[in-house]
Amino acid sequence: MKLCLVEDDLDLGRSLQLALREGGYEVLWVRRASDARYWVEMGGVDALLLDLGLPDANGMDLLRVLRGLKPELPILVITARDAIEDRLSGLDGGADDYLVKPFVPSELMARLRAVLRRSGGLLRSIAPAQWQVREIWLDTQRRRVKRGEEELRLTRTEFDLLLALMQQADRLVSRRELVERALPGTQAQTLDIHISNLRKKLGEGYIHTIRGVGFMMECEAPA
Structure with missing residues (x-):
């Protein structure tokens, strides 16, 4: 299964990419909103992990755009925004789940499995x-x-x-x-x-x- 990881932080991106690969996923890591949109439009990814804090776009706007492009695409938002209003906005904008930093890799993997289970297992x-x-x-x-x-x-x-x-x-x-x-x-x-x-x-x-x-x-x- 191929995941698109959208994360601009180099250290966090590397650690997430490593954890996901060790979990058996193929990982396409991009750092810009424009690249994320390109790969989603190309249809080459099975799920998306999206950090809302990106340098070239508003993360919430990008989430809505990507959800509009691919309504069926599983999207897990990862972000430092922990206010309840931000969580509700993320879910309302089309996220399937919302994970707040900092988190441990095992929590990310569990949330990802749950999102993928909802998307296809049922x-x-x-x-x-x-x-x-x-x-x-x-x-x-x-x-x-x-x-x-x-x-x-x-x-x-x-x-x-x-x-x-x-x-x-x-x-x-x-x-x-x-x-x-x-x-x-x-x-x-x-x-x-x-x-x-x-x-x-x-x-x-x-x-x-x-x-x-x-x-x-x-x-x-x-x-």
Whole structure:
């Protein structure tokens, strides 16, 4: 598996590259936002580790651009910004997980495994391949989602959350189950951010909140 590491600090970049290679990953290390965008557009990487503090671009802006280019690409943000507002902004901007410096290599590897597990491990055992609730259509094999004739661009986490809800349409899906299905290894409070982003893309009337308990995908439009 080929990872793109976007880190401008030479010492940290070298240590991360070494740790990732020892973990069995092929690592493409770049230090500039323009290089990261080039390789993502080329489609030659399977996941992205992105430091938000880059010399040639605003990291949050770059995150949104890369997420727009490749909605399905697993992205793990690594940064020194530890304020809760920064973490929420990173997740809202399209990150699948957020790791604050300083961290030990074992934590990075565990977070990376969790992100990759969410991106591919869940769907291999699911059948049937297609699901539909009202105007929302989801194809697990092609990882495509449509609302009517409009194709929706979802992140991997949003896709996995939607799949979990559609598989149990008109039934309550607990917060705990959704975290285990789509967000293993991350903080549970990030679930609300991903659900909010998903709800905006689907439109009103599809996802019903049972406060403090969970969520439900409604088969009939609310009156």
